[in-house]
Amino acid sequence: MQPQAPRALVAAALFALPIAAHGCIQRGYPLAPGGQVDVRVDVAGALFATDTLDEKGKPSGPRQAPHETGVSLFLTEGGAPAFGGYVSVRVEPREALVLRPAADEDTEEPTCEASEGSFRCIASREGFARFVAASESDWSGTATIIISWADRVEEQTIDVLPAGLPDKATNFTMIIGGLGEADKVLPTFLALQCSVGPVPDDLGSKWRPGQIRSREAYVRATPPTATPTVVENAPVIVESLFSEAALSEKADCADRRTRLRVLLGATGESEKFFLCFSDIGGKAPFAVTSGEKLIEPSPEVDVDPEPRLLRVRTVQSVVELYQPTDLFEVSAFNVNRVRIAMPVDLRSDDDQILQLGQASMTLSAEEDFASLVGVYPSSTGTARLHVSPRLLSMPDCVSDPVTVVETP
Structure with missing residues (x-):
């Protein structure tokens, strides 16, 4: 009885080389149950998902x-390269990663x-097969690459990770x-x-074109020491949590949004970028998130x-000399x-005619009574009250004239 040829030689005869005119991998033989598969992944850490997809469901921008990694398989039988032996490869869950062929370093032909x-990998003459596992969706979690042959699996x-900053940033x-200082x-x-x-019925728009108040802003983070490049192109989502605040890419805030x-x-x-504020004002909180990171407490602008x-x-147009009185009612109103x-x-x-009891004051808000300005009529004649924003000369709002007369 003639000795049987080693299985690798039989495979060589069947498999020849993984090269064909049409570029497809030639069929070899199923890796035997006693075969071994060693798996090596190029990227030691995590991959990053995308957070933007185009109309075809593909990553955009x-x-x-890293968002993909090379994966190398080393197939052996009896301690020798299993030239021509093939295994099946799949991902669980399916949407987690996309498997793509990668050229063999020696032949420059795909081995997977x-x-x-299904996705099949066939060992080269040296026993290697190689493919690429890529994240091409917004799915995040732990994916499992399953290599199966005969009744065996290797995982x-x-x-x-979600697109954005990792927890160690x-x-x-x-x-x-x-x-400013305030x-x-x-x-x-x-x-x-x-x-x-x-008060007029209409005081205009709370978002005045060309006069919207805005403040320049930017976000920053320090990358993990071990992976300093992961911050580049990391998306950050900034959201306004207040109806009277918005966000824009331009200082005029003509095109503004809440996210x-x-x-x-x-x-x-x-x-x-720019934070935009309506004329209503108030405390404006913003949520800032990126991947696994969240700025806490949320930034807030007063x-x-x-x-x-x-x-x-x-209140009255004629007052008597030397009779102190609350003579003026002063109020400020917002656009509403x-x-x-x-x-x-x-x-x-x-x-010399109207002496004021104070040179400045803070006008009352809606929940209080209107602010009254007390005066002391110290001489006969006519005078008016001037009111302007604190430390500003304009606008100068002037009351109707008040006449001081002798006490009867």
């Missing part, structure tokens, strides 16, 4: 790396390929410029009008309301015709 609804897990923060957004008073009578996606650069810092109307109403607190400076245009 710059990707955070999708065929008849390799790969973690896929540090110093994640949002930097906001232009808040650490708030102050009013500009550019839309402030004066009145001595009733904005920005990418970190290679240094871990994003491009500049925004003063933009006064739209300053009304200086004369709601009375708001506002610091103002007060002056009489003739303090």
